[in-house]
Amino acid sequence: MKCVIYARKSTEEKTRQVQSIESQIIEMKKIAARDNLKVVKIFREEKSAKKPGRKVFGEMIEFIEDGKADAILCWKLDRLARNPADEGMIKWMLQQGIIKQIKTNDRDYKPDDNVLLSSVEFGMANQYILDLSKNVKRGNRTKLEKGGWPSRAPLGYLNQDSGIVVDEGRVKYLRKAFELYATGGYGMKEIADILFQDGFHSRSGKKYNKGKIHKLLHNPFYYGIMLMHGKDYSGNHEPIISKELFDKVQFVLQGKHHSKKKKHFFSMRGFLQCEVCGCLLTATLKKGHRYYYCTNGKGNCTEHKKYFRSETLDKKLADNFQDLKFNPALVEIAYKAAKVRTNQTKNYLIIARDNLASRLQTLKTKQERLLNGYCEGNVASEVYRAKSGEMQKEENDLTVQLKSTNLKIQRGISTLEQTKKVFLEANNAAKEFLAAKEERKRKLLEILLWNATFQNQELAKVSYKTPYQYLADEPNKDDFCKMWTMEDSNLRPLQCECSALTS
Ligand SMILES: [Zn+2]
Incomplete structure (x- = not known):
């Protein structure tokens, strides 16, 4: 028997006896000598076997497939395969007799062996990987719940064996950062x-920039709260500032944010166009009022320097938004009716899905039978090829249908919720727009509007984003239940567009 040695370094090994690749090879060579096996090649794998696609593993499989070897020597079975794809490959080659023997330090595996046994051993290797990553996550959470920090300590603290400790050399700078900022008189820079200047710098002597300062002023870790994956945990570490100081800083941070934006905030910038020349309108602030005007980018526009006061524009847009308004009570009724219908459809879809799944199962049994027949020589190879091609095609079709059916089942109700949201949002915008603050106005425009054009101080054209355009185009707003109850008319594009939009 010609055999190959396959050695892979393991970082997970608990016993740590046979760690290095070289020591594995030495052991394997001893076994080969003892059992009179001829070693034709040695494969050294540096990669973990967790994911398929190990290069050396692939080379070894090819080597064996080419008939250059027919046995594998490795320290343990889990050295060979730690994922289902590689495992399947090895098992299949063993069953087919392409591999005549797999030898490990404590036992032999042969084609006529109990397949179950090796499956279980392979399966355990795979499970081990899953457990390992789960354990790490679980370990983190347990640590957090006990008040420990499972990661690198934030600036101002140090990681030590005993846990997170205050970095005495730096703590004063962090306190100062919070104290200065809380006064409201200093910017980040x-x-x-x-x-x-006071001596606060990185280990390599670099200045911490304003981004870094900004980040640390947001971190509740400094008053004792650990934030991880969106959850708060109370930490064991020593706080270096009070919660009051932290809150004060947050307050100033929000204030700065607002006042800075307000100064130059134009809610409609980017949405308005000149109907005559197509230029975007630009904005300017004069004596406390916001004005929009055509920039005359093409140099020949009659609208040039006709100023629109933002209040006038607001009023005109708000009037236009009335086109989007539906009676919310009717929306609710229509929504309920559609929900009942969606649930009925769902039941039907579930039956369809189960049907598809069982057809797929039957097909797989057939494929297996065909393969067996072929391997045993009862099926001619051209018959096998034709038949299996057919089956493969059927399998693909069924898989695609199954996928899309599953998707429909999942999507049913949530699509409906989103459609309802479109109606309610449109209603709300129509109601809210005029009274809204500048930033909120901008948000509403972003939801609804593609753009609006102006000519002669008048609104010329308004284009809404697709789902809202449907609402605007509907002439009879009191009878729109039809839209919801008709299976394949307006509703379809409306649903698709808006779920794409909101997700
Ligand atoms: Zn113009």
């Missing part, structure tokens, strides 16, 4: 500069 100023604070970064002041602290740097």
Whole structure:
């Protein structure tokens, strides 16, 4: 028997006896000598076997398939395969007799062996990987719940064996950052500069920039709360500032955010176009009022320098949004009716899905039977090829149908919810727009509007985003139940567009 040695380094090994590739090879060579096996090649794998696609593993399989070897020597079975794809490959080659023997330090595996036994052993290797990653996650959570920090300590703290401790050399700078910022009189950059002059810098002597300062001012870790994956945990570490100070800083942070934006905030910038020349309208602030005007980018526009006051534009847009308004009570009724119908459809879809799944199962049994027949020589190879091609095609079709049916089942109700949201949002915008603050206005425009054009101080054209355009185009807003109850008319594009939009 010609055999290959396959050695893979393991980082997960608990016993740590046979760790390195070289020591595995030495052991394997001893076994080969003892059992009189001829070693024709040695494969050394540096990669973990967790995911398929190990290069050396693939080379070894090819080597064996080419008939250059027919036995594998490896330290343990789980050295060979730690994922179902590789496992299937090895098992199949063993069953087919392409591999005549797999030898490990404590036993032999042969084609006529109990397949179950090796399956279980392979399966355990696979399970081990799953458990390992689960354990790490579980370990993190347990640690957090006990008040420990499972990651690198934030600036101002240090990781030590005993846990997270205050970095005495830096803690004063962090406190100062919070204290300075809480006064409201300093910007991020100023604070970064002041602290740097005071001696606050990275291990390599670099200044912490304003982005870094900004980030640390947001971190509740400094007053004792650990934030991980969107959850708060109370930490064991020593807080370096009070919660009051932290809250004060958050308050100033929000204030800055607002006042800075407000100064130059034009809610409609980017949405308005000149009907005559197609240029975007630009905005300017004069004596406390916002104005929009055509920039005359093409140099020959009659609208040039006709100023629109934002209040006038707001009013005109708000009037237009009335086209989107439906009676919310009717929306609710129509929604309920559609929900009942969606549920009925869902029941039907579930039956369809079960049907498809059982057809697929039957097909797989047939494929197996065909393969067996072929392997045993009862089926001619051209018959096998034709038949299996047919079956493969059928399998693909069924798989695609199954997938899309599953998707429909999942999507049913949530699509409906989103459609309802479109109606309610449109209603709300029509109601809310005029009274809204600038930033909220911008948000509403972003939801509804593609753009609007102006000519002669008048609104010329308004284009809504697709789902809202349907609403605007509907002439009879009191009778729109039809839209919801008709299976394949307007509803379909409306649903698709808006779920794409909101997701
Ligand atoms: Zn123009």
